[in-house]
Amino acid sequence: MRQGWRLLLKELSAFGVVGVACFFLDVGLFQLLYAHMGTGAVTAKLLSTLVSMTVAYVGHRYWSFSHRARTGVRREYVMFAVINGVTLVLGLGIVALVRYPLGQDGALVLQAANLGSIVLGTLIRYFAYRRWVFPAHGSALARERDPVLADDAI
Structure with missing residues (x-):
């Protein structure tokens, strides 16, 4: 039981460190591309997001969730990108809901909505x-993707 808590603490702390580092990478790269290199705002945001998301994937795969099953880089990265896309749309939706139907245009209120969407x-x-990208060893998804684990389950 004690080992389980240690592993969870390692996972959560590594997840947080990778997340914070990639947040600053995204913001810094956007600033560099847009303000200093003359890249368009949308292109700069797309590039900074793709780079920071890829760095986050590597950090999570090889540090945060390094103890979990491997199900293939291609499958993991696609799932990782889909989950990030869904949470991005959710965040945009929360901010849009607060801004337009609720009619709030104050910077403080919108920033609170933004922060709430980031937390969620x-x-x-x-x-x-944990569930879909980096499943636990012995899970149905891990056994399906890893013939060695499938043989062990029999």
Whole structure:
């Protein structure tokens, strides 16, 4: 039981460190591309998001969730991207809901909505990564993807 708590603490702390580092990478790269290199805002955001998401995937695969089953880089990265896309749309939806139907245009209110969407998105991503991207050894998904684990289950 004690080992389980240690593993969870390692996983959560590594998840947080990777997330914070990638947040700053995204913001810094966007600033570099848009403000200093003259890249268009949308292109700069797309590139900064793709780079930070890829770095996050590598950090999570090889550090945060390194103790979990491997189900293939291609499958994991696609699932990782889909989950990030869903949480991005959710965050945009929350901010849009507060801004337009609720009619709030104050910077403080919108920033609170933004922060709330980040917290919600982070929780969703953590549990989704554990469940679908980096499943536990012995889970049905891990056995399906790894013939060695499938043989052990028999």
